[in-house]
Amino acid sequence: MADATGSTGAATTGVTAPWTPSTPPVALSTGVASGLNTTAIINASMQVDVQPYNNLATKAASYQSEISAYGQISSSLSTLKTAVAGLTSANVSTFNVTSSNQTVLTATASAKASPGSYSIKVNRLAQNEEVISQSYASDTTVAFSTGTLTVGNGGHATTINIDRSNNTLSGIRDAINRSATDVSASVINDGIGYRLIVSTKNGGAINGLQITGTSTGPAGLNLNDLSYDSTNPASGPTTLLQTGSDASFTVNGLSITSHTNTLTNVLKGVTINLQSATSPSPVVLNIGQNSASSSTGLKTFVTAYNDVLTQLSQVSGQGQPLYSDTTVRTIQNAIRTMTTTYFNGATSILAQFGINHLKDGTLQIDTAAMDKAVSYNQLGFNKLLDALSYQYSSYASKTPSAYGMLGNLISSTIANVTTTLQSNISTIQTQESGMSEQLNNEYSMYQQKYAQLEATISQLRSQSGSLTSTSSSSSSTTSSTNAIPTLNTTA
Numbered sequence: 001m002a003d004a005t006g007s008t009g010a011a012t013t014g015v016t017a018p019w020t021p022s023t024p025p026v027a028l029s030t031g032v033a034s035g036l037n038t039t040a041i042i043n044a045s046m047q048v049d050v051q052p053y054n055n056l057a058t059k060a061a062s063y064q065s066e067i068s069a070y071g072q073i074s075s076s077l078s079t080l081k082t083a084v085a086g087l088t089s090a091n092v093s094t095f096n097v098t099s100s101n102q103t104v105l106t107a108t109a110s111a112k113a114s115p116g117s118y119s120i121k122v123n124r125l126a127q128n129e130e131v132i133s134q135s136y137a138s139d140t141t142v143a144f145s146t147g148t149l150t151v152g153n154g155g156h157a158t159t160i161n162i163d164r165s166n167n168t169l170s171g172i173r174d175a176i177n178r179s180a181t182d183v184s185a186s187v188i189n190d191g192i193g194y195r196l197i198v199s200t201k202n203g204g205a206i207n208g209l210q211i212t213g214t215s216t217g218p219a220g221l222n223l224n225d226l227s228y229d230s231t232n233p234a235s236g237p238t239t240l241l242q243t244g245s246d247a248s249f250t251v252n253g254l255s256i257t258s259h260t261n262t263l264t265n266v267l268k269g270v271t272i273n274l275q276s277a278t279s280p281s282p283v284v285l286n287i288g289q290n291s292a293s294s295s296t297g298l299k300t301f302v303t304a305y306n307d308v309l310t311q312l313s314q315v316s317g318q319g320q321p322l323y324s325d326t327t328v329r330t331i332q333n334a335i336r337t338m339t340t341t342y343f344n345g346a347t348s349i350l351a352q353f354g355i356n357h358l359k360d361g362t363l364q365i366d367t368a369a370m371d372k373a374v375s376y377n378q379l380g381f382n383k384l385l386d387a388l389s390y391q392y393s394s395y396a397s398k399t400p401s402a403y404g405m406l407g408n409l410i411s412s413t414i415a416n417v418t419t420t421l422q423s424n425i426s427t428i429q430t431q432e433s434g435m436s437e438q439l440n441n442e443y444s445m446y447q448q449k450y451a452q453l454e455a456t457i458s459q460l461r462s463q464s465g466s467l468t469s470t471s472s473s474s475s476s477t478t479s480s481t482n483a484i485p486t487l488n489t490t491a
Helices: 038-085 169-179 296-316 326-340 367-376 378-394 406-481
Strands: 095-099 105-109 116-124 130-132 147-153 156-162 183-189 194-200 209-215 239-242 247-251 254-258 270-274 283-289 355-357 363-365
Touching: 038 296, 038 326, 038 378, 038 406, 095 105, 105 283, 130 209, 147 169, 147 183, 156 169, 169 183, 169 194, 194 209, 296 326, 296 363, 326 406, 367 378, 378 406
Parallel strands: none
Antiparallel strands: 095 283, 105 270, 116 247, 116 283, 130 194, 130 239, 147 156, 147 209, 183 194, 247 254, 355 363
């Protein structure tokens, strides 16, 4: 099965080619004695028997072509799924935020922001309350007794067990940082010795830092020496280092205070980070909305959507591996629902915001129409984007939908078809294995017969040659014996 990222698990299967004989078991020189093209004769003799095997090989190659085509579709769908995941209002409906003095403040805006210009004067930054212990000779060897240390900030408290593993300044610092959520601790060397500093995390004037040390174990320094009571700062050796205070600032002349320097609820959808209070003049914060048609995420979605439709058309055309394939039609129908269906409470579809269908079904962005429609109904546009992204990306990876979610198309629809095709190929390979052995045996039989024929013809020719030679020798001997002698007539 595939996962929702696009892998179909369609590994290349060893599809066999049309049958060819294995290494011939008999060495045969074609036509040495007979002059016949015995290889051609054998191949012609086997042509009918080989055809069923070759038909299976052709079918297996066809299945493999279908698997490859589905792999291409799966890859395109995976790219589309990634594009849809990024098609959220936060990624598309973006704002351009500028600060006239970034040393004083910076800001970011989400899709819930509104365009505007604001004059902000920072009078005072919020600061954490900090306390510091008395000085100790070492932060790692000077030991406190075992017991508990309770640290609190604004009514919330965390009790930490102090034992032999953490009863030094460094150990207590690490224990606080590991367990407490609203305070932090550090150790500083002031040139005389080591001191423990405990600070609130969220600052503000209302946060009262409380530390209560209780020793219950044997010998060691008293944990109570680390105690601090914000209502009575001078009650122990741990003293106040810095008072907690609220940030003070004005927005368009309106005075506002905050316990933190990160402002998330002053301007809807805008996060303002106060950096300093050094500027004597207000800082101008401008929030401008970027045009929806310029969104990279939206363009990426349209391109990926069109690529899927093009891919489906290419692999399912006449003469292609998936011609008239029902699974391809299922995928095409599922993809079309992305642009023609209302999802998860959305009251709009893409066409209402300038994303139009061309005659071939692909999409095109009408930039002017989009920007105009979005300016009239920004909320509806944002809701559509979030619903579409959820329906086809996030939701699809968890629970398949009747609409054929992208993740479900990849990991179920295509994967199931691919698994069936691979099973068909395996079945064919099993059949081919048995048929190949029979064909090789038949081929070997023909080779042996023609080898015997060549040997017989060669032997007969050898015998014929021997008889011819013997006959010629006998004729020569007879002629010599019967010759008339020549008379000598010399006196």
